[in-house]
Amino acid sequence: MSNTLNPAVAASPAAQLNARATTRSILQAAGMLPVLILLALGFHFLGGHRFLSGQNLSIIAQQASINTVLASGMTFVILTGGIDLSVGSILAFAAMCGLIVSLLPHLAWLAVPACLGAGLLIGVFNGALIAGVKIPPFIVTLGTLTAVRGLARLMGNDRTIFNPDLSFAWIGNDGIAITSTFTIPWLAVIAFAVVVASWFILRRTVLGVHIYAIGGNPSAARLAGIRVGLVLMFVYAASGLLAGLGAVMSSARLYAANGLQLGQSYELDAIAAVILGGTSFVGGIGSIWGTLVGALLIAVLTNGLILIGVSDIWQFIVKGLVIIVAVALDRFRAPTART
Amino acid sequence: MTLAQHTQCDTQDGTPLLHVEGISKTFSGVRVLKDVSLIAYGGEILALMGENGAGKSTLMKILSGAYTADPGGEIRIAGEVQKITNPASARALGIGIIYQELALAPNLTVAENIHLGSELRRNGMIDRAAMNEACRDLLKELGAPFGPEDRLSTMSVAEQQLVEIARALHRDARILVLDEPTTALSARETDRLFALIRQLRAKGLALIYISHRMDEIDELADRVSVLRDGAHVGTLEKHELSSARIVSMMVGRDLSSFYEKDGNHVRRDAAPILQVEGLTDGRRVHPTSFALRPGEVLGIAGLVGAGRTELARLIFGADAKTGGSVFLDGKKIEIRSPRDALASGIAYLTEDRKSLGLFLDMSCSGNINLGVVERDSRMGVLDQTKGRTRATGSFSALRIKAQNMLTNVGGLSGGNQQKVLLGRLLETGPKVLILDEPTRGVDIGAKTEIYRIINDLAAQGLGIIVISSEMAEIIGVSDRVLVMREGHLTGELEGSAITQEAIMSLAVGLASPSPIAA
Numbered sequence: 001m002s003n004t005l006n007p008a009v010a011a012s013p014a015a016q017l018n019a020r021a022t023t024r025s026i027l028q029a030a031g032m033l034p035v036l037i038l039l040a041l042g043f044h045f046l047g048g049h050r051f052l053s054g055q056n057l058s059i060i061a062q063q064a065s066i067n068t069v070l071a072s073g074m075t076f077v078i079l080t081g082g083i084d085l086s087v088g089s090i091l092a093f094a095a096m097c098g099l100i101v102s103l104l105p106h107l108a109w110l111a112v113p114a115c116l117g118a119g120l121l122i123g124v125f126n127g128a129l130i131a132g133v134k135i136p137p138f139i140v141t142l143g144t145l146t147a148v149r150g151l152a153r154l155m156g157n158d159r160t161i162f163n164p165d166l167s168f169a170w171i172g173n174d175g176i177a178i179t180s181t182f183t184i185p186w187l188a189v190i191a192f193a194v195v196v197a198s199w200f201i202l203r204r205t206v207l208g209v210h211i212y213a214i215g216g217n218p219s220a221a222r223l224a225g226i227r228v229g230l231v232l233m234f235v236y237a238a239s240g241l242l243a244g245l246g247a248v249m250s251s252a253r254l255y256a257a258n259g260l261q262l263g264q265s266y267e268l269d270a271i272a273a274v275i276l277g278g279t280s281f282v283g284g285i286g287s288i289w290g291t292l293v294g295a296l297l298i299a300v301l302t303n304g305l306i307l308i309g310v311s312d313i314w315q316f317i318v319k320g321l322v323i324i325v326a327v328a329l330d331r332f333r334a335p336t337a338r339t
Numbered sequence: 340m341t342l343a344q345h346t347q348c349d350t351q352d353g354t355p356l357l358h359v360e361g362i363s364k365t366f367s368g369v370r371v372l373k374d375v376s377l378i379a380y381g382g383e384i385l386a387l388m389g390e391n392g393a394g395k396s397t398l399m400k401i402l403s404g405a406y407t408a409d410p411g412g413e414i415r416i417a418g419e420v421q422k423i424t425n426p427a428s429a430r431a432l433g434i435g436i437i438y439q440e441l442a443l444a445p446n447l448t449v450a451e452n453i454h455l456g457s458e459l460r461r462n463g464m465i466d467r468a469a470m471n472e473a474c475r476d477l478l479k480e481l482g483a484p485f486g487p488e489d490r491l492s493t494m495s496v497a498e499q500q501l502v503e504i505a506r507a508l509h510r511d512a513r514i515l516v517l518d519e520p521t522t523a524l525s526a527r528e529t530d531r532l533f534a535l536i537r538q539l540r541a542k543g544l545a546l547i548y549i550s551h552r553m554d555e556i557d558e559l560a561d562r563v564s565v566l567r568d569g570a571h572v573g574t575l576e577k578h579e580l581s582s583a584r585i586v587s588m589m590v591g592r593d594l595s596s597f598y599e600k601d602g603n604h605v606r607r608d609a610a611p612i613l614q615v616e617g618l619t620d621g622r623r624v625h626p627t628s629f630a631l632r633p634g635e636v637l638g639i640a641g642l643v644g645a646g647r648t649e650l651a652r653l654i655f656g657a658d659a660k661t662g663g664s665v666f667l668d669g670k671k672i673e674i675r676s677p678r679d680a681l682a683s684g685i686a687y688l689t690e691d692r693k694s695l696g697l698f699l700d701m702s703c704s705g706n707i708n709l710g711v712v713e714r715d716s717r718m719g720v721l722d723q724t725k726g727r728t729r730a731t732g733s734f735s736a737l738r739i740k741a742q743n744m745l746t747n748v749g750g751l752s753g754g755n756q757q758k759v760l761l762g763r764l765l766e767t768g769p770k771v772l773i774l775d776e777p778t779r780g781v782d783i784g785a786k787t788e789i790y791r792i793i794n795d796l797a798a799q800g801l802g803i804i805v806i807s808s809e810m811a812e813i814i815g816v817s818d819r820v821l822v823m824r825e826g827h828l829t830g831e832l833e834g835s836a837i838t839q840e841a842i843m844s845l846a847v848g849l850a851s852p853s854p855i856a857a
Contacts, residue, residue, distance in 0.1 A: 224677070
């Protein structure tokens with residue numbers, strides 16, 4: 001991308017500098033998008049032209065959706081300089097709550113609110129310990145990661161709960177049909193809606209400004225009159241609530257929930273998506289669009305590696321290395337992200 | 340190693356143990372030390388004095404090997420020219436430094452701290468028994484009330500300081516620099532430290548004692564060297580020592596004209612805009628009372644650590660008070676957090692804009708609007724038009740120079756960063772503005788503009804408090820000056836009584852021309 005082609009721009013050094021800054025900021029905003037596109041093209045040609053089919057793309061969208069929702073919550077948290085390790089466990093716990101409620105004869109309609117409520121509850125619990133008692137987020141959510149997993153197993157006596165007549169199963173299995181082979185799954189629609197809502201909060205509201213401020217400089221945030229505790233409360237509550245939404249999506253897809261296996265290590269995929277998306281691990285810098293690209297990148301990798309016949313064991317190795325290499329490239333591209 | 344075994348530093352022939360000659364130090368084009376020369380003999384205590392920023396700590400860091408001096412000067416130890424290139428070479432030359440903030444590991448024992456970096460080993464494993472033995476006698480000789488096995492975390496500051504001294508002696512220090520060693524000590528601990536210092540003097544060590552306290556200098560020093568603006572202004576021999584002379588050597592400097600203000604805007608007939616009564620945090624700020632009138636610029640002077648910033652933070656609600664009250668426009672207000680203070684109209688410009696003030700990854704506009712986004716928003720949604728208007732207004736009123744309003748504030752010069760931060764405070768529409776070191780780290784041009792802004796704001800009727808360590812600045816901008824020392828207000832100066840000598844005397848606790856009743 002050259003900006004010297006336009007003579008009018010080249011004429012004025014200031015304008016040229018400005019244009020270069022704009023180019024750089026576009027590149028920075030694009031982040032991992034080129035990598036995502038290259039990867040998709042690579043899989044397409046390596047995998048016998050099956051990757052970029054309507055059917056496969058809608059599968060990828062579906063596969064990426066739950067992680068996108070969790071990663072959106074994680075974006076809020078990491079932007080404040082925190083971390084939420086408990087989202088996978090919250091998802092399992094909330095799904096168990098939802099499934100149990102869905103089996104109650106007259107209260108089945110409360111299943112979705114139960115999922116969301118359960119997620120919110122644990123999120124508020126995390127937030128209260130972090131903002132109120134001032135325990136480091138890593139420790140609090142490491143604790144709830146374990147404890148809430150236990151709760152999830154306790155709820156179903158450590159058995160899988162089925163509901164073949166799940167009222168909200170359409171969320172996980174239907175979609176908006178575009179052509180005969182390509183449908184946009186509701187899961188993907190929900191995920192995209194969450195991303196748009198997160199973007200609005202982060203970029204268009206006072207709360208968003210305060211989230212970035214706290215991640216950028218917590219001491220200055222307090223001296224600037226920001227209610228740091230309340231904002232932290234919000235981000236962990238939001239992360240919990242979105243994990244609850246993830247539970248709705250996941251149980252709708254499976255007609256079932258299992259306290260032991262559901263959501264295992266989902267927190268790691270969510271964190272990976274946020275980091276791949278270019279959000280600074282110490283907070284203050286990042287965007288929700290980056291997170292979306294990061295989540296898609298992970299889904300594309302998983303799907304593409306299966307498609308070209310890479311074994312399950314090698315998938316782990318390749319995925320892990322890609323995360324490291326991608327972020328290393330990112331550092332190379334923008335060496336001074338922070339002054 | 341014991342003190343008795345310690346090298347007898349022979350000064351009979353008159354060769355100084357430490358002879359610093361023509362040392363300079365330049366930081367990014369600014370010369371902070373200019374041709375400094377200093378002589379310290381074995382068996383004497385040389386006091387090193389100077390106001391904040393005079394270059395004492397830079398000189399000390401050169402001696403410790405933390406900085407390397409500019410080429411040109413030389414350092415002679417016991418008559419021989421030596422190069423100090425790093426902390427290890429400084430140690431090898433027998434220079435020991437006791438910093439104000441102790442550099443010890445609290446989780447280790449006394450012996451482990453004394454041997455830090457030179458641990459004794461046997462068969463590749465650490466030999467604790469040998470390390471304990473190696474320093475037991477030395478500790479006994481120093482009169483330490485603890486043994487080599489004691490852990491630092493269980494000990495008082497005074498005891499930890501003793502460990503520092505023991506460590507320096509264990510490494511054969513012949514020249515010992517003590518940087519304000521008594522700031523955290525009680526009177527009795529100070530007496531004990533002085534006895535030890537005299538004991539070390541008798542052993543023939545050269546002691547360089549840095550302090551702001553005139554009474555300590557009177558009691559301890561054999562000679563006094565004074566630094567001012569990075570240069571050595573003179574050394575007084577024992578028989579010439581007088582507090583008044585030291586003070587005049589520390590301050591003797593002309594005021595520049597750019598501090599001039601266009602008259603006094605104090606509205607004397609008006610009721611005080613801010614009243615502080617008995618405000619205290621029970622530790623660093625003793626009960627403090629004063630009043631501020633609209634249009635008044637009140638300077639708060641004092642040496643570093645006098646409690647000025649702490650007082651400002653108490654007023655602003657950044658730290659918790661333990662007593663006292665604050666009145667704004669005659670009404671008592673309860674301030675529990677900076678948020679409360681801002682809401683009632685008190686704004687505070689921090690002395691450390693990078694770590695406590697600005698959001699370096701945010702745009703200028705974002706930083707300027709941060710204090711008012713909530714006020715400007717509709718149901719929590721940002722009003723971007725208003726934000727742009729405010730940023731544009733700030734840019735032109737404060738003459739902020741940046742590529743545009745969306746440039747990250749981290750890339751601006753110190754002066755422009757300071758103006759952005761000032762812009763944020765002013766957007767909140769304060770009645771009282773507390774400026775803590777408002778021109779620290781900004782260039783001369785921005786400095787002048789900040790003085791102009793202060794003057795304009797006073798003319799508009801704001802009450803302004805300026806905390807500054809720069810004597811000329813305090814005198815130039817203030818209508819009235821309060822001087823603090825060790826957490827107390829020690830004096831108040833007004834009009835022609837505001838002189839460098841008067842401020843310095845009050846700051847070091849020399850005399851009190853107009854003491855404020857508590």
